[in-house]
Amino acid sequence: MTLDLKPISIKELTSLSSPKVWTFNCYIDQIKSITPIKGWLQAEKKDNYLIITANIKTKVDLTCHRCLKNFTKNLKAVEEELILISKNTKGSDPVTSQKVFDETEDWLESIHPNDSFDPQRWAFEQLSLQMPTVNICSQACPGFFRDSSKKTSNMNNETDHQTTTLDPRWSLLKKIQKT
Numbered sequence: 001m002t003l004d005l006k007p008i009s010i011k012e013l014t015s016l017s018s019p020k021v022w023t024f025n026c027y028i029d030q031i032k033s034i035t036p037i038k039g040w041l042q043a044e045k046k047d048n049y050l051i052i053t054a055n056i057k058t059k060v061d062l063t064c065h066r067c068l069k070n071f072t073k074n075l076k077a078v079e080e081e082l083i084l085i086s087k088n089t090k091g092s093d094p095v096t097s098q099k100v101f102d103e104t105e106d107w108l109e110s111i112h113p114n115d116s117f118d119p120q121r122w123a124f125e126q127l128s129l130q131m132p133t134v135n136i137c138s139q140a141c142p143g144f145f146r147d148s149s150k151k152t153s154n155m156n157n158e159t160d161h162q163t164t165t166l167d168p169r170w171s172l173l174k175k176i177q178k179t
């Protein structure tokens with residue numbers, strides 16, 4: 001069973017009478033998820049932009065940066081994004097970009113009319129954005145230094161104990177002091 005997650009050209013998308021829908025139930029190479037990426041993604045062309053709607057979820061295993069334990073994080077891309085179809089994909093035309101930003105502030109991405117929309121790439125980018133920059137297992141993370149600091153103070157106590165009772169020089173000194 002192969003799922004059709006192939007990119008679609010803007011021209012082909014334009015020729016469709018209904019939105020293009022992809023169903024996800026697979027792994028994507030770049031995302032090391034522990035469960036398949038599941039959900040759907042829809043692309044629809046309107047005037048000079050694409051409307052991307054998606055509901056995609058998966059789970060990844062991460063290592064907590066504080067306590068070094070592994071934990072599972074849910075990643076999900078549940079959103080609607082507008083992608084401008086423009087020959088100036090880098091917004092080099094100040095007139096175009098000015099006009100665009102006046103219309104709406106949702107214009108973050110643009111795509112060239114000769115390009116293709118890649119659902120896998122889109123899913124990868126959106127899910128990657130959900131990856132935390134600092135992995136913390138939970139708000140109740142016990143942390144890494146708590147236990148080790150305890151150990152250190154125990155060791156200090158032990159050391160003190162040893163010097164007072166076991167070092168024979170101390171008893172000698174005491175004897176001298178007494179005499």
Ligand SMILES: [Zn+2]
Binds near residue numbers: 136138143
């Ligand atoms: Zn932790």
